[in-house]
Amino acid sequence: MSDPLISTLAGIVTNATPLVIAAMGETITERAGIVNLSLDGSIVLSAMSGFVVAYSAQQILITSAGMTAPEAAGLSVIIGAIGAMVVGALVALLIAFSSISLRQDQVAVGFVLTLLGTDLAVFLGTNYARIPGPQILPTDLPLLANIPVIGEIFFQQSGFAYVSYLLVFGTWWLFFRTRQGLSLRAVGERPEAAFARGIPVNRLRYLYTALGGAVVGLAGAAYSLNVRAGWTVPPAMGGDGWIALAIVIFGGWHPFRVLIGAYLFAGLRSLASVIQRTPGIEINITLLNAAPWVLMIITLLLVSSGALERLLQVLPRPLQKPLRGILRSDPPAALGTRFERK
Amino acid sequence: MNPQRLMTRFGKALIPVAISLLVTALLVSLAGVNPLNAATELLRGSFRDLGAFANVVNFWIPLTFASIGLIITFTAGLWNIGVDGQITIGAIFASAVALSWDLPAPLLIAAQIVAAMVGGGLWGALVGILKARLGVNEIFGGVALNQIANLATLYMITGPWQPPEGGSVRSSPPFPPEALLPRLSDDFRISPLMLIGVVVALIVVYLALRGTRWGLQLKATGKNPRSALLMGVPTNRTVITAFIVCGMLAGVAGAFRALVVFQSLRPLVSGGIGFLAILVALLAENRVLLVPFITFVFSALLGGSAQLKVALRLDVALVGVVQGILVLTALLFKGASERFQATSSQPSRTATRPEVAHE
Numbered sequence: 001m002s003d004p005l006i007s008t009l010a011g012i013v014t015n016a017t018p019l020v021i022a023a024m025g026e027t028i029t030e031r032a033g034i035v036n037l038s039l040d041g042s043i044v045l046s047a048m049s050g051f052v053v054a055y056s057a058q059q060i061l062i063t064s065a066g067m068t069a070p071e072a073a074g075l076s077v078i079i080g081a082i083g084a085m086v087v088g089a090l091v092a093l094l095i096a097f098s099s100i101s102l103r104q105d106q107v108a109v110g111f112v113l114t115l116l117g118t119d120l121a122v123f124l125g126t127n128y129a130r131i132p133g134p135q136i137l138p139t140d141l142p143l144l145a146n147i148p149v150i151g152e153i154f155f156q157q158s159g160f161a162y163v164s165y166l167l168v169f170g171t172w173w174l175f176f177r178t179r180q181g182l183s184l185r186a187v188g189e190r191p192e193a194a195f196a197r198g199i200p201v202n203r204l205r206y207l208y209t210a211l212g213g214a215v216v217g218l219a220g221a222a223y224s225l226n227v228r229a230g231w232t233v234p235p236a237m238g239g240d241g242w243i244a245l246a247i248v249i250f251g252g253w254h255p256f257r258v259l260i261g262a263y264l265f266a267g268l269r270s271l272a273s274v275i276q277r278t279p280g281i282e283i284n285i286t287l288l289n290a291a292p293w294v295l296m297i298i299t300l301l302l303v304s305s306g307a308l309e310r311l312l313q314v315l316p317r318p319l320q321k322p323l324r325g326i327l328r329s330d331p332p333a334a335l336g337t338r339f340e341r342k
Numbered sequence: 343m344n345p346q347r348l349m350t351r352f353g354k355a356l357i358p359v360a361i362s363l364l365v366t367a368l369l370v371s372l373a374g375v376n377p378l379n380a381a382t383e384l385l386r387g388s389f390r391d392l393g394a395f396a397n398v399v400n401f402w403i404p405l406t407f408a409s410i411g412l413i414i415t416f417t418a419g420l421w422n423i424g425v426d427g428q429i430t431i432g433a434i435f436a437s438a439v440a441l442s443w444d445l446p447a448p449l450l451i452a453a454q455i456v457a458a459m460v461g462g463g464l465w466g467a468l469v470g471i472l473k474a475r476l477g478v479n480e481i482f483g484g485v486a487l488n489q490i491a492n493l494a495t496l497y498m499i500t501g502p503w504q505p506p507e508g509g510s511v512r513s514s515p516p517f518p519p520e521a522l523l524p525r526l527s528d529d530f531r532i533s534p535l536m537l538i539g540v541v542v543a544l545i546v547v548y549l550a551l552r553g554t555r556w557g558l559q560l561k562a563t564g565k566n567p568r569s570a571l572l573m574g575v576p577t578n579r580t581v582i583t584a585f586i587v588c589g590m591l592a593g594v595a596g597a598f599r600a601l602v603v604f605q606s607l608r609p610l611v612s613g614g615i616g617f618l619a620i621l622v623a624l625l626a627e628n629r630v631l632l633v634p635f636i637t638f639v640f641s642a643l644l645g646g647s648a649q650l651k652v653a654l655r656l657d658v659a660l661v662g663v664v665q666g667i668l669v670l671t672a673l674l675f676k677g678a679s680e681r682f683q684a685t686s687s688q689p690s691r692t693a694t695r696p697e698v699a700h701e
Contacts, residue, residue, distance in 0.1 A: 098674055
């Protein structure tokens with residue numbers, strides 16, 4: 001852990017963890033054809049709820065079970081994370097209900113919930129701001145942590161990071177290696193055809209919107225109980241939900257590419273703070289803070305405008321096909337549309 | 343309209359309001375405050391005296407400018423989440439003129455407002471070009487440009503426009519007196535110029551959407567861009583102009599925030615009015631003439647929020663919660679009543695679906 005480069009990279013993985021989790025939740029939801037635009041608000045609301053639940057759980061464990069604060073921390077964080085997941089799932093269910101059952105615009109409801117989530121979190125959570133709560137500390141994974149370089153970067157993290165790895169792999173497995181995943185993708189790509197095959201389209205959309213929302217809630221807990229442990233007003237993670245939404249597009253709705261996108265973003269953020277700390281370089285800090293957003297526009301520009309495709313055509317032919325497979329970025333064909341039995 | 347239909351429409355508007363009031367009352371009681379007390383303090387905060395009422399009007403003017411701008415982009419089927427950034431850039435452009443040009447008062451004021459419209463229009467055009475020409479979804483373009491606009495404000499305040507004393511990073515130097523808009527009186531600090539401006543903007547946008555070729559093109563693009571294109575509507579140009587005009591109106595709102603409310607450039611100069619305007623536009627459903635009433639209710643809530651904090655120690659976020667719940671229940675209620683009407687008027691449709699057998 002002495003090498004500064006390795007510890008920087010390990011820090012990037014730590015910082016990227018909530019982004020990875022949030023983007024993975026949204027990937028699941030969008031693959032089923034529903035846009036959960038409320039990410040920014042859901043994350044803040046579930047971060048607050050997760051913190052409050054974990055904090056209260058810790059107090060109860062200390063007073064009634066006679067535990068010390070560090071002893072109670074692990075269990076209370078788990079309880080808090082579950083609370084956060086429930087909140088995330090409830091917000092997502094509201095979107096599913098209004099778009100599937102009430103036929104309202106997903107974007108409209110999602111946007112309102114973005115604002116409402118943040119305001120509700122600030123209003124309900126004022127009394128819990130800036131108090132020390134439970135948080136989990138990094139634990140080395142046996143064996144894996146001893147692998148040189150890789151082990152130091154990826155396996156000397158906290159539980160949330162390990163959950164994020166499992167989540168990415170599990171999502172990929174679900175999508176591409178299971179029958180359920182085939183139905184999930186069919187519902188997002190060609191709901192009519194799926195329905196004709198006997199797949200209950202709207203029921204699955206409800207299910208995966210709630211599941212994705214629960215995962216987004218877990219991302220909220222990963223902020224308030226791990227990375228920037230604690231809860232503050234104004235919320236420190238504000239804005240990250242939008243970045244997670246952009247990462248899903250950048251990642252082409254594929255779990256591994258979404259993971260890479262989240263690490264890239266976190267990496268560039270940490271690069272910006274390194275530049276800022278480097279003596280001899282005089283850059284106004286606000287310009288560096290603008291970098292992720294400029295980057296967001298540029299990446300979306302690359303994937304949306306067909307610029308990538310033109311770039312590919314310049315390359316030698318044998319390279320084109322595999323690269324196109326990797327860089328392909330088509331949204332699920334029925335994303336954001338309503339499905340009704342005719 | 344016959345009285346019965348009027349009653350149903352009125353009732354329809356009232357039910358979401360009642361539901362959201364109930365939910366809010368519940369939240370307020372949860373915070374340990376009597377909801378009736380909160381309502382009284384809120385109203386006192388907004389309408390106690392002329393000064394308090396002027397405060398409400400000073401929220402109403404920029405919110406209305408931004409909201410009618412948004413009606414234009416909404417009509418064209420566009421999600422202009424970037425409107426907050428357009429307000430911010432408008433404020434920066436107005437501040438640039440206020441801080442550096444040396445002109446007599448009337449000319450300077452005119453130049454500031456024109457500059458704000460240019461700035462907001464440019465920021466809007468950016469979202470529009472990204473959307474129409476380069477395929478970048480306007481929601482994400484807008485979100486990113488909002489953040490960049492906020493950081494641009496910080497950059498100007500901490501860099502080029504750092505006040506000479508150097509200590510403060512809270513604002514630019516105060517604007518010179520010639521830059522400030524004249525007010526009705528010292529008790530009622532309202533800018534008549536802006537008041538007239540907002541009424542003119544309302545009328546012009548109403549007429550433009552109703553009776554011009556451009557208005558028709560906006561509507562056609564909003565209904566179905568592909569068939570609009572086939573019918574000969576230049577949809578790309580329509581999209582970009584919608585963003586530009588919305589940005590210009592938002593720019594005026596930004597100029598108002600800087601010139602009237604703060605009299606300097608401050609971080610987060612928009613105060614989130616752009617996001618609020620999106621909620622207004624969702625409630626108004628493309629009806630321009632509803633906008634001033636909705637914005638008035640929202641502004642009264644905003645004006646009273648400070649009093650809630652002072653008198654009852656309730657966080658000002660409560661106002662955002664009320665507004666959010668109101669729009670959410672309105673959307674859900676609309677969906678529910680449409681659903682109810684659809685099922686009660688066409689009972690045969692559900693009975694003759696052959697696909698039911700598959701499930």
